[in-house]
Amino acid sequence: MEILIIGTVRGALYSLIAVGFVLIFSVGGILNLAHGTYYMLGAYLTYIFYTFVFGMGGINLLLISAILSVLSVGIIACLVYYILLRPHIQSLLYVMVMTLALALFVGEVMSLLFGVSGTRVPSLIEGSMSIGGVKVINQQLILIPITALILPALWYFLKKTKMGQGVDAVAQQRTGAILMGVSVETATLITSGLSASLAALAGALIAPVSSVVPEMWLFPLIKAFAIAILGGIGSLAGSVIASFVIGYAEILGSFLISEQLTELVALVVIILVLVFKPSGIMGYKLR
Amino acid sequence: MNLLKRLAPFTQNQSPFGLLILLAMAVYPPISDNLFYIEIIKLAAIYAIFAMSWDILTGYTHEVNFGFAFFIGGAGYLSGILSSLLSVSLYLAIPIAALAAGVSGIFIGYLTLRLKGPYFAMATLAFASILYKLSFIFYEITGGEEGISGLDTFTDDPTKDFYVVWGAMVAIYFVLSLYARSKHGIILKAIRADEDATQSAGINTAYYKIEAFAISGFMAGIGGGVFTHSQMHIGPTMLSGYLSVIVVLLAMIGGMGTIVGPLLGAICLSIVNESLRIVEEYRIIIYTGLLILFIYLAPDGLINLKFIKGSRLLSFIFMGDRKPT
Numbered sequence: 001m002e003i004l005i006i007g008t009v010r011g012a013l014y015s016l017i018a019v020g021f022v023l024i025f026s027v028g029g030i031l032n033l034a035h036g037t038y039y040m041l042g043a044y045l046t047y048i049f050y051t052f053v054f055g056m057g058g059i060n061l062l063l064i065s066a067i068l069s070v071l072s073v074g075i076i077a078c079l080v081y082y083i084l085l086r087p088h089i090q091s092l093l094y095v096m097v098m099t100l101a102l103a104l105f106v107g108e109v110m111s112l113l114f115g116v117s118g119t120r121v122p123s124l125i126e127g128s129m130s131i132g133g134v135k136v137i138n139q140q141l142i143l144i145p146i147t148a149l150i151l152p153a154l155w156y157f158l159k160k161t162k163m164g165q166g167v168d169a170v171a172q173q174r175t176g177a178i179l180m181g182v183s184v185e186t187a188t189l190i191t192s193g194l195s196a197s198l199a200a201l202a203g204a205l206i207a208p209v210s211s212v213v214p215e216m217w218l219f220p221l222i223k224a225f226a227i228a229i230l231g232g233i234g235s236l237a238g239s240v241i242a243s244f245v246i247g248y249a250e251i252l253g254s255f256l257i258s259e260q261l262t263e264l265v266a267l268v269v270i271i272l273v274l275v276f277k278p279s280g281i282m283g284y285k286l287r
Numbered sequence: 288m289n290l291l292k293r294l295a296p297f298t299q300n301q302s303p304f305g306l307l308i309l310l311a312m313a314v315y316p317p318i319s320d321n322l323f324y325i326e327i328i329k330l331a332a333i334y335a336i337f338a339m340s341w342d343i344l345t346g347y348t349h350e351v352n353f354g355f356a357f358f359i360g361g362a363g364y365l366s367g368i369l370s371s372l373l374s375v376s377l378y379l380a381i382p383i384a385a386l387a388a389g390v391s392g393i394f395i396g397y398l399t400l401r402l403k404g405p406y407f408a409m410a411t412l413a414f415a416s417i418l419y420k421l422s423f424i425f426y427e428i429t430g431g432e433e434g435i436s437g438l439d440t441f442t443d444d445p446t447k448d449f450y451v452v453w454g455a456m457v458a459i460y461f462v463l464s465l466y467a468r469s470k471h472g473i474i475l476k477a478i479r480a481d482e483d484a485t486q487s488a489g490i491n492t493a494y495y496k497i498e499a500f501a502i503s504g505f506m507a508g509i510g511g512g513v514f515t516h517s518q519m520h521i522g523p524t525m526l527s528g529y530l531s532v533i534v535v536l537l538a539m540i541g542g543m544g545t546i547v548g549p550l551l552g553a554i555c556l557s558i559v560n561e562s563l564r565i566v567e568e569y570r571i572i573i574y575t576g577l578l579i580l581f582i583y584l585a586p587d588g589l590i591n592l593k594f595i596k597g598s599r600l601l602s603f604i605f606m607g608d609r610k611p612t
Binding site (some may be wrong): 025033061084087088091092093096097098100102104105108109112156218222225226229260261263264267268270271274275 | 300349351353398399402404405406408409410412413414416417420424425528535536539568569571572575576578579582583586596
């Protein structure tokens with residue numbers, strides 16, 4: 001039971017992070033190594049807005065600052081794409097190095113501003129709940145309904161709205177989409193903003209229950225990649241399934257073997273999948 | 288005259304600029320007796336070893352190795368453990384560690400052989416992160432966060448230490464640049480251009496890729512071992528992603544696929560980095576910001592800039608090519 005609930009919470013968190021990562025990769029061909037940084041910025045900006053702009057007001061102000069931080073991370077991601085990545089978007093190496101250098105840079109800026117020991121953000125909803133004898137913090141539990149809301153909304157956006165269909169078309173067949181008059185640049189721009197906002201949302205939601213430290217970008221990134229690999233790069237459904245698989249696997253690993261091994265699970269998954277089945281669960285065959 | 292002739296293959300088609308850098312570093316310590324500056328160019332030389340040995344795999348095949356700290360830190364830890372716990376002499380410990388790094392290069396190269404582009408990069412990153420995590424889990428051996436301190440050094444004199452590092456760097460520079468100019472280097476370049484075409488010309492591309500991986504790992508292992516013993520310390524930072532990224536950045540800014548480019552990039556930027564210590568608090572921010580700026584302005588590296596490649600004189604000075612008139 002414990003495994004089930006905590007695993008679901010983790011799976012929900014990971015799917016918020018990983019969906020954006022997979023989306024930007026399949027649409028823009030951008031392997032965004034700054035994805036963990038957007039997650040971190042989501043947490044930090046919530047803190048910044050809440051503490052310095054609103055002066056630690058009530059719960060409504062916290063909610064507003066979380067929303068503001070998600071929006072501003074989206075805008076930052078659009079700027080990063082437009083100014084830094086767009087000129088050399090064809091070079092995979094350039095994109096990877098640039099995003100990773102950005103990740104280091106932002107991490108250092110944050111540790112200069114707020115110190116390495118990190119900061120704290122109060123919870124949106126206090127207290128904890130007991131489900132089937134397991135105590136869960138409410139703030140963590142809130143992730144489940146939010147993810148359950150966001151993912152169908154994303155699906156609706158991609159399949160039903162005109163803008164989303166354009167994005168989806170670019171992801172499926174780039175050349176075909178260009179011939180049909182879809183602007184690849186606009187699609188990529190929208191996707192950058194969207195995927196970064198999803199990561200930032202995850203960061204803002206998890207900030208109260210985990211410490212906000214400058215190194216927090218690294219493990220979400222590795223997990224997002226493990227999920228993307230396991231689910232098959234380019235498949236959103238696969239990545240959602242893989243998020244929950246990895247979430248449960250980690251909890252199971254930490255219960256059965258040792259707490260320290262949880263972070264190794266994702267890494268081992270990356271290597272095993274890459275070596276034995278490089279296309280992942282639902283991905284199409286690698287070229 | 289005879290000696291000159293025998294040295295000819297080493298100096299022919301070498302970049303005059305690269306040789307000049309190596310020479311300048313050698314004559315610096317006798318001129319200045321400021322130990323701080325000697326320490327700085329020693330660090331620069333070590334980063335140059337890392338950047339050059341990274342370049343032989345990635346610069347020539349364009350398969351991005353993002354987990355280079357695996358070889359550096361792995362070899363560093365191995366030689367540190369061998370010399371501190373088992374009291375093996377460091378002249379034996381470093382070659383053993385480097386060999387182990389080379390062998391693990393063969394192993395990783397074999398596993399990741401079929402992977403391309405981002406998949407390859409992330410697989411190497413994952414290997415490095417696993418080792419990083421393991422260094423915390425087995426803290427009885429590795430010393431956890433603190434690492435292992437008080438290791439043997441080469442000599443007691445920092446200047447002589449510098450010459451040991453310098454010697455390693457020069458040897459690696461020549462080995463790698465000769466390798467890159469040999470048949471093997473040309474095949475690696477062919478793989479970079481078109482792997483399928485190379486394969487259909489009857490070349491076993493897998494063999495050459497694994498070979499490059501092993502050499503790159505071996506050289507990085509030497510660099511890591513030398514670094515560990517000249518610092519008398521090894522810690523988890525030597526396995527961290529930060530080091531991997533810095534090596535990639537240094538080599539990219541210098542200019543990939545040239546050996547002399549990474550040498551130039553690593554030495555110049557490390558000296559810049561150390562001289563930023565006057566503003567210690569902001570050092571890493573300014574440094575990483577500077578690296579981003581360089582990558583943004585010259586994504587192919589300084590040595591591959593258009594005006595250098597276009598001019599006959601400059602391309603001779605920097606690359607050592609004699610273009611036909």
